[in-house]
Amino acid sequence: MKKLFLLxxxxxxxxxxxxxxxxxMNPSEKYTWVILYKTEGARQxxxxxxxxxxxxxxxxxxxxxxxxxxxVSYKTEGSGFADFLFNKEDIAFTFNPEKAEETIxxxxxSENKLYQEYISVVSNQQYKTDSLQVAYLxxxxxxxxxxxxxxxxxxxxxxxxxxxKSKGKMVxxxxxxxxxxxxxxxxxxxxxxxxxINDHFFDTIDFSNPILYNSTFLIDRITxxxxxxxxxxxxxxQRELHDKAVKIVLEKAKNQLFKKDIIEFLITQFxxxxxxxxxxxxxxxxxxxxxxxxxxxxxxxxxxxRTVVAVGRIAPEITWNTNGKNYKLSTINEASNYVLVFWSTxxxxxxxxxxxxxxxxxxxxxxxVIAFAMENDDKEWNxxxxxxxxxHHILGLQKWENPIARTYQIYSTPTYIVxxxxxxxxxxxxxxxxxxxxxxxxE
Numbered sequence: 001m002k003k004l005f006l007l008x009x010x011x012x013x014x015x016x017x018x019x020x021x022x023x024x025m026n027p028s029e030k031y032t033w034v035i036l037y038k039t040e041g042a043r044q045x046x047x048x049x050x051x052x053x054x055x056x057x058x059x060x061x062x063x064x065x066x067x068x069x070x071x072v073s074y075k076t077e078g079s080g081f082a083d084f085l086f087n088k089e090d091i092a093f094t095f096n097p098e099k100a101e102e103t104i105x106x107x108x109x110s111e112n113k114l115y116q117e118y119i120s121v122v123s124n125q126q127y128k129t130d131s132l133q134v135a136y137l138x139x140x141x142x143x144x145x146x147x148x149x150x151x152x153x154x155x156x157x158x159x160x161x162x163x164x165k166s167k168g169k170m171v172x173x174x175x176x177x178x179x180x181x182x183x184x185x186x187x188x189x190x191x192x193x194x195x196x197i198n199d200h201f202f203d204t205i206d207f208s209n210p211i212l213y214n215s216t217f218l219i220d221r222i223t224x225x226x227x228x229x230x231x232x233x234x235x236x237x238q239r240e241l242h243d244k245a246v247k248i249v250l251e252k253a254k255n256q257l258f259k260k261d262i263i264e265f266l267i268t269q270f271x272x273x274x275x276x277x278x279x280x281x282x283x284x285x286x287x288x289x290x291x292x293x294x295x296x297x298x299x300x301x302x303x304x305x306r307t308v309v310a311v312g313r314i315a316p317e318i319t320w321n322t323n324g325k326n327y328k329l330s331t332i333n334e335a336s337n338y339v340l341v342f343w344s345t346x347x348x349x350x351x352x353x354x355x356x357x358x359x360x361x362x363x364x365x366x367x368x369v370i371a372f373a374m375e376n377d378d379k380e381w382n383x384x385x386x387x388x389x390x391x392h393h394i395l396g397l398q399k400w401e402n403p404i405a406r407t408y409q410i411y412s413t414p415t416y417i418v419x420x421x422x423x424x425x426x427x428x429x430x431x432x433x434x435x436x437x438x439x440x441x442x443e
Contacts, residue, residue, distance in 0.1 A: 021059040022092040022108075023072055023082065028055030029097045031074045039069040040214050042261030061086070067170055069215030083216060085111045087170040115171045118162045119178070125155050129182060133193060136186050148186045155182065173211045179204045201225050207252045219265060222249050226266065242278060250286065260294050263287045267303060276312040279303075309408050315340065315423045316407050318372070320394040327392065330423055335368035337426075337442045338419040339435065342372050342396075342405060345380035347413040353432045354414065358388045360436055367439050368392070374399045374413060418442075 025031065034057045037044040048059050052074065067088060073081040074097060082100040084091055092108035106112040129151040136144040159179050166172040181200035187193035205212070205221060212218050226249065230241035246266060253259040263286050270279040283303065287295065307313060318329040318340075332338075341357070343350040354371070361369055369391040373381045376399050385393045396402040400410075408417070416435045418427040429435040 018063060019061045019065060019086070019088065020090045020092075021061065021070070021072075021084075021086070022090075023057050024092075024094045025052070025055035025074075025097045026094050027096070031055075031080075031097060034072050034074045037071045037073060038066065038214075039071065039216055041258055042219050042265045044071060068211070069217070071216070084109070085115065085170055085174075085215075087111050111169055111171045114162075114166055114169070115174055118166075118171075118175050122155065122158055122162070122178075125151065125158060126180060126182075129155060133186060137190055137193070140188070145186045152182055152184070170211060173209055174215075174217060177205045177209070177212055177217065198229050201229060202248075202252060207258070208254060213255070213258060219262075222262060222265075223269070225249065227269070239278065243281075246282065246286070256291060256294055260287070260290055260296070263290075264296070264299055271303070271307060271310070274311050276307055276310045279307070309417070309425060309428075311425050311428060313425050315417065315419055315425055316404075318370070318394065318404055320392070322392065329370070332368075332370075332392075333421070336366040336421050337368075337439075338423070339367055339369045339439065340372065340408075340417040340419060341369060342374060342408065342410045342413055342415040342417075344374045344399065344413045345384055346375075346399075350414045354384075354388065357432060357435070358391065361439070362390065364439050364443060366443055370394065372396050372404065374402055374405050374410070 021036070023034070031052050033049065034052050035049045036047040036059050038047050039045075047061075047070070050057050050059055057072070065086070065088075067086055069083065070086050071081050071083050075081070080097065080100075082093070082095050082104050084093065084104075084106070089110060090108055091106070091112065093104055093106045093112070095105065096103040104116075106116060129148065132144055132148045132151060136148065159175075162175050163172065166175050181197060181203050183193075183196045187196065202221070202225070205218070207213070207218065226242065226245045230245040232238040232241055249262060250259055253262055263282055267279045267282050267287070270276075270282065283300070287300075308316060315329060320327050329338075329340075339361075341354070343354050345351070357369070361367065371385075371388065371391045372394045373385070374396045375381050376397070378395055378397075381393075381395055385391075396404055399405070408415075414432075416429050416432075417425055418429065418435070418438055420426050427438050429438055
Protein backbone atom coordinates (compact mmCIF):
# COMPACT_ATOMS: atom_id res chain seq x y z
CA MET A 1 0.00 0.00 0.00
CA LYS A 2 2.86 2.34 0.87
CA LYS A 3 4.55 1.63 -2.46
CA LEU A 4 1.28 2.28 -4.30
CA PHE A 5 0.91 5.60 -2.47
CA LEU A 6 4.44 6.66 -3.44
CA LEU A 7 3.78 5.61 -7.03
CA UNK A 8 0.61 7.72 -7.14
CA UNK A 9 2.57 10.72 -5.83
CA UNK A 10 5.25 10.26 -8.48
CA UNK A 11 2.66 9.92 -11.25
CA UNK A 12 0.83 12.99 -9.97
CA UNK A 13 4.08 14.96 -9.86
CA UNK A 14 5.06 13.90 -13.38
CA UNK A 15 1.68 14.95 -14.72
CA UNK A 16 1.99 18.36 -13.10
CA UNK A 17 5.61 18.92 -14.13
CA UNK A 18 4.69 20.06 -17.61
CA UNK A 19 4.97 23.43 -19.28
CA UNK A 20 2.23 25.04 -21.29
CA UNK A 21 2.81 27.11 -24.43
CA UNK A 22 -0.29 29.17 -25.25
CA UNK A 23 -0.77 31.41 -28.25
CA UNK A 24 -3.64 33.55 -29.46
CA MET A 25 -4.01 35.23 -32.85
CA ASN A 26 -5.51 38.67 -32.78
CA PRO A 27 -7.42 39.17 -34.97
CA SER A 28 -8.54 35.57 -35.21
CA GLU A 29 -7.82 34.25 -38.69
CA LYS A 30 -8.73 31.25 -40.80
CA TYR A 31 -5.65 29.28 -39.82
CA THR A 32 -6.54 25.85 -38.44
CA TRP A 33 -3.23 24.07 -37.86
CA VAL A 34 -0.01 24.98 -36.07
CA ILE A 35 3.36 23.22 -35.77
CA LEU A 36 5.87 23.63 -32.97
CA TYR A 37 9.55 23.45 -33.88
CA LYS A 38 12.78 23.68 -31.89
CA THR A 39 15.72 25.44 -33.51
CA GLU A 40 18.93 23.43 -33.57
CA GLY A 41 21.73 25.09 -35.50
CA ALA A 42 20.33 26.22 -38.82
CA ARG A 43 17.62 23.56 -38.77
CA GLN A 44 14.10 23.42 -37.41
CA UNK A 45 13.30 20.18 -35.61
CA UNK A 46 9.66 19.10 -35.40
CA UNK A 47 8.31 18.86 -31.85
CA UNK A 48 4.50 18.75 -32.04
CA UNK A 49 1.53 19.79 -34.12
CA UNK A 50 -1.87 20.99 -32.99
CA UNK A 51 -5.14 22.60 -33.98
CA UNK A 52 -6.08 26.27 -33.88
CA UNK A 53 -9.59 27.00 -32.59
CA UNK A 54 -10.90 30.56 -32.81
CA UNK A 55 -7.35 31.80 -33.14
CA UNK A 56 -6.14 29.98 -30.02
CA UNK A 57 -3.73 27.07 -29.67
CA UNK A 58 -1.61 25.45 -26.95
CA UNK A 59 1.10 22.86 -26.47
CA UNK A 60 2.29 20.99 -23.42
CA UNK A 61 5.99 20.29 -23.04
CA UNK A 62 7.26 17.61 -20.64
CA UNK A 63 9.42 18.37 -17.63
CA UNK A 64 12.53 17.25 -19.50
CA UNK A 65 11.88 19.45 -22.56
CA UNK A 66 15.10 21.08 -23.69
CA UNK A 67 15.45 24.83 -23.15
CA UNK A 68 16.13 26.82 -26.28
CA UNK A 69 14.59 28.77 -29.12
CA UNK A 70 11.22 27.53 -30.39
CA UNK A 71 8.93 28.51 -33.25
CA VAL A 72 5.24 28.06 -33.95
CA SER A 73 4.46 27.95 -37.67
CA TYR A 74 0.95 28.32 -39.05
CA LYS A 75 1.46 28.91 -42.79
CA THR A 76 2.59 26.37 -45.37
CA GLU A 77 4.08 29.12 -47.55
CA GLY A 78 5.53 32.55 -46.86
CA SER A 79 6.24 34.15 -43.52
CA GLY A 80 3.88 32.72 -40.94
CA PHE A 81 5.61 32.00 -37.65
CA ALA A 82 6.22 33.32 -34.16
CA ASP A 83 9.47 32.78 -32.24
CA PHE A 84 10.08 32.58 -28.50
CA LEU A 85 12.57 31.35 -25.91
CA PHE A 86 11.69 28.44 -23.64
CA ASN A 87 13.51 27.93 -20.35
CA LYS A 88 11.41 25.76 -18.07
CA GLU A 89 8.44 28.10 -17.65
CA ASP A 90 4.91 28.50 -18.98
CA ILE A 91 4.61 30.87 -21.92
CA ALA A 92 1.59 32.81 -23.18
CA PHE A 93 1.50 35.35 -25.98
CA THR A 94 -0.75 37.08 -28.50
CA PHE A 95 0.10 38.29 -32.00
CA ASN A 96 -1.27 39.43 -35.32
CA PRO A 97 -0.69 36.48 -37.68
CA GLU A 98 0.03 38.79 -40.62
CA LYS A 99 2.94 40.48 -38.82
CA ALA A 100 3.86 38.25 -35.91
CA GLU A 101 7.38 39.55 -35.30
CA GLU A 102 6.23 43.16 -34.89
CA THR A 103 3.13 42.43 -32.82
CA ILE A 104 3.94 39.48 -30.57
CA UNK A 105 3.27 40.34 -26.92
CA UNK A 106 4.07 38.03 -24.01
CA UNK A 107 1.71 37.96 -21.05
CA UNK A 108 3.51 35.06 -19.38
CA UNK A 109 7.26 34.22 -19.48
CA SER A 110 9.91 36.13 -17.56
CA GLU A 111 12.56 35.37 -20.19
CA ASN A 112 10.60 36.60 -23.18
CA LYS A 113 9.09 39.59 -21.39
CA LEU A 114 12.54 40.75 -20.30
CA TYR A 115 14.01 40.37 -23.80
CA GLN A 116 11.07 42.18 -25.36
CA GLU A 117 11.43 45.00 -22.85
CA TYR A 118 15.16 45.22 -23.56
CA ILE A 119 14.66 45.34 -27.33
CA SER A 120 12.04 48.08 -27.01
CA VAL A 121 14.03 50.30 -24.64
CA VAL A 122 17.43 49.92 -26.25
CA SER A 123 16.07 50.19 -29.80
CA ASN A 124 14.54 53.52 -28.89
CA GLN A 125 17.87 54.84 -27.58
CA GLN A 126 19.76 53.38 -30.55
CA TYR A 127 17.38 55.17 -32.91
CA LYS A 128 18.18 58.46 -31.16
CA THR A 129 21.91 57.73 -31.48
CA ASP A 130 21.62 56.94 -35.19
CA SER A 131 19.51 60.07 -35.72
CA LEU A 132 22.23 62.21 -34.15
CA GLN A 133 24.82 60.61 -36.41
CA VAL A 134 22.73 61.32 -39.50
CA ALA A 135 22.07 64.89 -38.34
CA TYR A 136 25.80 65.42 -37.87
CA LEU A 137 26.56 64.17 -41.38
CA UNK A 138 24.10 66.71 -42.75
CA UNK A 139 25.22 69.55 -40.49
CA UNK A 140 28.42 68.84 -38.48
CA UNK A 141 28.08 71.00 -35.38
CA UNK A 142 29.72 70.47 -31.97
CA UNK A 143 26.41 70.30 -30.07
CA UNK A 144 25.31 67.23 -32.05
CA UNK A 145 28.62 65.50 -31.34
CA UNK A 146 28.20 66.23 -27.63
CA UNK A 147 24.66 64.84 -27.60
CA UNK A 148 25.97 61.75 -29.39
CA UNK A 149 28.46 61.18 -26.56
CA UNK A 150 25.61 61.52 -24.06
CA UNK A 151 23.60 58.90 -25.94
CA UNK A 152 26.51 56.47 -25.82
CA UNK A 153 26.57 56.79 -22.03
CA UNK A 154 22.81 56.08 -21.88
CA UNK A 155 23.07 53.00 -24.08
CA UNK A 156 26.03 51.66 -22.11
CA UNK A 157 24.11 52.13 -18.85
CA UNK A 158 21.05 50.36 -20.26
CA UNK A 159 23.16 47.49 -21.53
CA UNK A 160 24.75 47.09 -18.11
CA UNK A 161 21.35 47.26 -16.43
CA UNK A 162 19.77 44.56 -18.59
CA UNK A 163 22.80 42.29 -18.40
CA UNK A 164 22.49 42.47 -14.60
CA LYS A 165 18.72 41.81 -14.72
CA SER A 166 19.19 38.81 -17.00
CA LYS A 167 22.12 37.25 -15.15
CA GLY A 168 21.54 33.53 -14.82
CA LYS A 169 18.78 33.50 -17.43
CA MET A 170 18.95 32.20 -20.98
CA VAL A 171 18.07 35.65 -22.32
CA UNK A 172 21.36 36.99 -20.93
CA UNK A 173 23.21 35.53 -23.92
CA UNK A 174 20.87 37.24 -26.38
CA UNK A 175 21.03 40.59 -24.62
CA UNK A 176 24.82 40.41 -24.65
CA UNK A 177 24.92 39.50 -28.35
CA UNK A 178 22.27 42.05 -29.39
CA UNK A 179 24.35 44.99 -28.15
CA UNK A 180 25.20 46.95 -31.30
CA UNK A 181 28.52 48.61 -31.92
CA UNK A 182 28.65 52.40 -31.78
CA UNK A 183 31.85 54.29 -32.51
CA UNK A 184 33.21 56.21 -29.51
CA UNK A 185 33.46 59.28 -31.74
CA UNK A 186 30.82 60.52 -34.13
CA UNK A 187 31.73 59.71 -37.76
CA UNK A 188 32.80 62.58 -40.00
CA UNK A 189 31.43 61.08 -43.23
CA UNK A 190 29.01 58.33 -44.32
CA UNK A 191 31.77 56.01 -45.53
CA UNK A 192 33.49 55.96 -42.12
CA UNK A 193 30.13 55.47 -40.38
CA UNK A 194 29.07 52.50 -42.51
CA UNK A 195 32.52 50.94 -42.46
CA UNK A 196 32.68 51.03 -38.66
CA ILE A 197 29.33 49.26 -38.37
CA ASN A 198 30.38 46.66 -40.94
CA ASP A 199 33.80 46.05 -39.40
CA HIS A 200 32.38 45.61 -35.90
CA PHE A 201 29.13 43.86 -36.81
CA PHE A 202 30.00 40.61 -35.02
CA ASP A 203 31.97 42.09 -32.09
CA THR A 204 29.51 40.95 -29.40
CA ILE A 205 28.43 37.73 -31.09
CA ASP A 206 30.05 34.47 -30.04
CA PHE A 207 29.56 31.90 -32.81
CA SER A 208 30.65 29.12 -30.44
CA ASN A 209 27.91 29.90 -27.89
CA PRO A 210 25.60 26.84 -27.99
CA ILE A 211 22.60 28.90 -26.85
CA LEU A 212 22.97 31.33 -29.76
CA TYR A 213 23.80 28.44 -32.07
CA ASN A 214 20.54 26.67 -31.21
CA SER A 215 18.37 29.65 -32.09
CA THR A 216 17.56 31.75 -35.13
CA PHE A 217 19.78 34.54 -33.79
CA LEU A 218 22.99 33.69 -35.63
CA ILE A 219 21.29 32.91 -38.93
CA ASP A 220 19.31 36.16 -38.71
CA ARG A 221 22.51 38.14 -38.09
CA ILE A 222 24.31 36.33 -40.91
CA THR A 223 21.42 37.18 -43.23
CA UNK A 224 21.57 40.84 -42.24
CA UNK A 225 25.33 40.97 -42.72
CA UNK A 226 25.59 39.15 -46.06
CA UNK A 227 22.52 40.50 -47.81
CA UNK A 228 21.89 43.93 -46.28
CA UNK A 229 25.13 45.23 -44.80
CA UNK A 230 27.04 44.30 -47.94
CA UNK A 231 24.96 45.57 -50.84
CA UNK A 232 25.79 47.35 -54.08
CA UNK A 233 23.86 48.18 -57.25
CA UNK A 234 26.97 47.38 -59.27
CA UNK A 235 26.98 43.66 -60.20
CA UNK A 236 30.75 43.23 -60.06
CA UNK A 237 31.07 45.09 -56.77
CA GLN A 238 28.13 43.13 -55.32
CA ARG A 239 29.86 39.82 -56.00
CA GLU A 240 33.04 41.09 -54.33
CA LEU A 241 31.03 42.19 -51.27
CA HIS A 242 29.20 38.87 -51.06
CA ASP A 243 32.45 36.96 -51.40
CA LYS A 244 34.14 38.94 -48.64
CA ALA A 245 31.11 38.77 -46.33
CA VAL A 246 30.73 34.99 -46.72
CA LYS A 247 34.41 34.41 -46.01
CA ILE A 248 34.20 36.51 -42.83
CA VAL A 249 31.14 34.61 -41.63
CA LEU A 250 32.63 31.19 -42.34
CA GLU A 251 35.87 32.14 -40.63
CA LYS A 252 33.92 32.88 -37.46
CA ALA A 253 32.04 29.58 -37.62
CA LYS A 254 34.63 27.22 -36.13
CA ASN A 255 32.15 24.39 -35.65
CA GLN A 256 32.28 22.37 -38.89
CA LEU A 257 28.67 21.18 -38.66
CA PHE A 258 27.45 24.73 -38.16
CA LYS A 259 29.63 25.89 -41.03
CA LYS A 260 27.98 23.23 -43.20
CA ASP A 261 24.53 24.46 -42.14
CA ILE A 262 25.47 28.08 -42.87
CA ILE A 263 26.70 27.24 -46.37
CA GLU A 264 23.55 25.24 -47.10
CA PHE A 265 21.44 28.14 -45.85
CA LEU A 266 23.34 30.69 -47.97
CA ILE A 267 23.20 28.50 -51.07
CA THR A 268 19.43 28.25 -50.67
CA GLN A 269 19.11 32.02 -50.24
CA PHE A 270 21.15 32.74 -53.36
CA UNK A 271 19.08 30.24 -55.34
CA UNK A 272 15.91 31.98 -54.15
CA UNK A 273 17.45 35.26 -55.36
CA UNK A 274 18.18 33.64 -58.77
CA UNK A 275 21.91 34.10 -58.23
CA UNK A 276 22.93 30.64 -59.41
CA UNK A 277 26.50 31.63 -60.24
CA UNK A 278 27.26 32.57 -56.64
CA UNK A 279 25.36 29.57 -55.32
CA UNK A 280 27.57 27.34 -57.50
CA UNK A 281 30.61 29.16 -56.16
CA UNK A 282 29.56 28.46 -52.58
CA UNK A 283 28.96 24.81 -53.40
CA UNK A 284 32.24 24.20 -55.21
CA UNK A 285 34.66 26.36 -53.25
CA UNK A 286 33.28 26.04 -49.72
CA UNK A 287 30.81 23.19 -49.32
CA UNK A 288 32.78 20.55 -51.20
CA UNK A 289 35.91 21.44 -49.20
CA UNK A 290 34.22 20.48 -45.93
CA UNK A 291 35.12 17.09 -44.45
CA UNK A 292 33.41 14.51 -46.65
CA UNK A 293 31.80 12.78 -43.68
CA UNK A 294 29.65 15.83 -42.87
CA UNK A 295 28.68 16.79 -46.43
CA UNK A 296 25.04 16.08 -47.20
CA UNK A 297 24.83 14.21 -50.51
CA UNK A 298 21.06 14.57 -50.58
CA UNK A 299 21.37 18.36 -50.27
CA UNK A 300 23.77 18.49 -53.24
CA UNK A 301 21.56 16.25 -55.38
CA UNK A 302 18.46 18.30 -54.55
CA UNK A 303 20.35 21.51 -55.30
CA UNK A 304 21.46 20.31 -58.72
CA UNK A 305 17.98 19.03 -59.54
CA ARG A 306 16.36 22.26 -58.42
CA THR A 307 18.71 24.47 -60.43
CA VAL A 308 19.03 22.40 -63.59
CA VAL A 309 16.79 24.86 -65.46
CA ALA A 310 17.51 27.96 -63.40
CA VAL A 311 18.41 31.25 -65.06
CA GLY A 312 22.14 31.09 -65.78
CA ARG A 313 22.22 27.35 -66.50
CA ILE A 314 22.81 25.82 -69.94
CA ALA A 315 19.49 24.34 -71.05
CA PRO A 316 19.35 20.52 -70.90
CA GLU A 317 19.72 18.80 -74.24
CA ILE A 318 16.71 18.20 -76.51
CA THR A 319 16.87 16.27 -79.77
CA TRP A 320 14.21 15.99 -82.46
CA ASN A 321 13.66 15.04 -86.07
CA THR A 322 11.76 17.05 -88.65
CA ASN A 323 11.23 15.70 -92.17
CA GLY A 324 14.11 13.29 -91.76
CA LYS A 325 16.55 15.89 -90.44
CA ASN A 326 17.99 15.56 -86.94
CA TYR A 327 18.32 18.56 -84.65
CA LYS A 328 19.99 19.14 -81.27
CA LEU A 329 19.25 22.11 -79.07
CA SER A 330 22.91 22.43 -78.12
CA THR A 331 24.15 22.73 -81.72
CA ILE A 332 21.33 24.53 -83.51
CA ASN A 333 22.60 27.85 -84.82
CA GLU A 334 19.80 29.72 -86.50
CA ALA A 335 19.38 32.84 -84.34
CA SER A 336 20.90 35.01 -81.64
CA ASN A 337 18.26 33.90 -79.13
CA TYR A 338 15.77 31.10 -78.74
CA VAL A 339 12.39 30.78 -77.08
CA LEU A 340 11.60 27.33 -75.80
CA VAL A 341 7.82 26.97 -75.37
CA PHE A 342 6.20 24.09 -73.55
CA TRP A 343 2.53 23.93 -74.52
CA SER A 344 -0.36 21.55 -75.18
CA THR A 345 -3.38 21.41 -77.46
CA UNK A 346 -5.42 20.47 -74.40
CA UNK A 347 -4.54 23.74 -72.63
CA UNK A 348 -7.04 26.60 -72.99
CA UNK A 349 -4.41 29.27 -72.27
CA UNK A 350 -2.16 27.72 -74.93
CA UNK A 351 -4.90 27.74 -77.57
CA UNK A 352 -5.22 31.47 -76.98
CA UNK A 353 -1.56 32.46 -76.50
CA UNK A 354 0.35 30.21 -78.91
CA UNK A 355 -1.28 31.67 -82.09
CA UNK A 356 -0.66 35.18 -80.70
CA UNK A 357 3.00 34.35 -80.12
CA UNK A 358 3.33 32.91 -83.61
CA UNK A 359 1.90 36.07 -85.16
CA UNK A 360 4.21 38.21 -83.01
CA UNK A 361 7.36 36.28 -83.94
CA UNK A 362 6.85 36.81 -87.68
CA UNK A 363 8.37 40.27 -87.24
CA UNK A 364 11.15 39.10 -84.88
CA UNK A 365 14.35 38.29 -86.77
CA UNK A 366 16.88 37.50 -84.04
CA UNK A 367 14.88 34.89 -82.13
CA UNK A 368 13.72 31.40 -83.06
CA VAL A 369 10.90 29.52 -81.34
CA ILE A 370 11.18 25.85 -80.45
CA ALA A 371 7.69 24.61 -79.55
CA PHE A 372 7.56 21.49 -77.40
CA ALA A 373 4.02 20.08 -77.39
CA MET A 374 3.12 17.92 -74.41
CA GLU A 375 0.48 15.52 -75.72
CA ASN A 376 -1.10 12.13 -75.16
CA ASP A 377 -1.29 11.59 -78.94
CA ASP A 378 -0.41 13.52 -82.09
CA LYS A 379 -3.92 14.01 -83.55
CA GLU A 380 -4.69 17.62 -82.58
CA TRP A 381 -1.00 18.60 -82.61
CA ASN A 382 -0.64 17.57 -86.27
CA UNK A 383 -3.54 19.85 -87.15
CA UNK A 384 -2.52 22.88 -85.12
CA UNK A 385 1.19 22.97 -85.97
CA UNK A 386 0.31 23.49 -89.65
CA UNK A 387 -0.74 27.04 -88.75
CA UNK A 388 2.30 27.79 -86.61
CA UNK A 389 4.65 28.72 -89.41
CA UNK A 390 8.38 29.33 -88.93
CA UNK A 391 8.83 27.37 -85.71
CA HIS A 392 10.59 24.15 -84.80
CA HIS A 393 7.98 21.66 -83.58
CA ILE A 394 8.64 18.81 -81.16
CA LEU A 395 6.07 16.25 -80.05
CA GLY A 396 6.43 15.17 -76.42
CA LEU A 397 4.21 12.18 -75.77
CA GLN A 398 3.18 11.08 -72.26
CA LYS A 399 2.34 14.71 -71.56
CA TRP A 400 3.25 15.49 -67.90
CA GLU A 401 5.25 12.28 -67.64
CA ASN A 402 7.35 13.10 -70.68
CA PRO A 403 11.05 12.82 -69.68
CA ILE A 404 12.02 16.16 -71.26
CA ALA A 405 9.11 17.97 -69.61
CA ARG A 406 10.07 16.44 -66.27
CA THR A 407 13.72 17.42 -66.73
CA TYR A 408 12.62 21.00 -67.43
CA GLN A 409 10.32 20.82 -64.39
CA ILE A 410 7.21 21.82 -66.32
CA TYR A 411 4.20 22.06 -64.02
CA SER A 412 1.94 24.26 -66.14
CA THR A 413 1.46 25.26 -69.76
CA PRO A 414 2.34 27.41 -71.52
CA THR A 415 5.84 27.76 -70.02
CA TYR A 416 8.30 30.13 -71.71
CA ILE A 417 12.10 29.88 -71.45
CA VAL A 418 14.43 32.31 -73.24
CA UNK A 419 17.92 31.16 -74.27
CA UNK A 420 20.92 32.98 -75.68
CA UNK A 421 22.99 31.73 -78.63
CA UNK A 422 24.95 29.41 -76.32
CA UNK A 423 21.65 27.97 -75.04
CA UNK A 424 22.12 29.49 -71.63
CA UNK A 425 18.82 30.29 -69.92
CA UNK A 426 18.58 34.07 -69.69
CA UNK A 427 14.93 34.54 -68.69
CA UNK A 428 11.81 32.63 -67.65
CA UNK A 429 8.94 35.04 -68.28
CA UNK A 430 5.68 34.15 -66.58
CA UNK A 431 3.35 35.80 -69.09
CA UNK A 432 3.13 36.22 -72.85
CA UNK A 433 3.33 40.00 -72.49
CA UNK A 434 6.52 39.70 -70.48
CA UNK A 435 7.96 37.37 -73.13
CA UNK A 436 7.11 39.86 -75.88
CA UNK A 437 8.92 42.65 -74.04
CA UNK A 438 12.02 40.48 -73.64
CA UNK A 439 12.01 39.48 -77.30
CA UNK A 440 11.62 43.11 -78.36
CA UNK A 441 14.51 44.06 -76.11
CA UNK A 442 16.71 41.33 -77.62
CA GLU A 443 15.78 42.33 -81.18
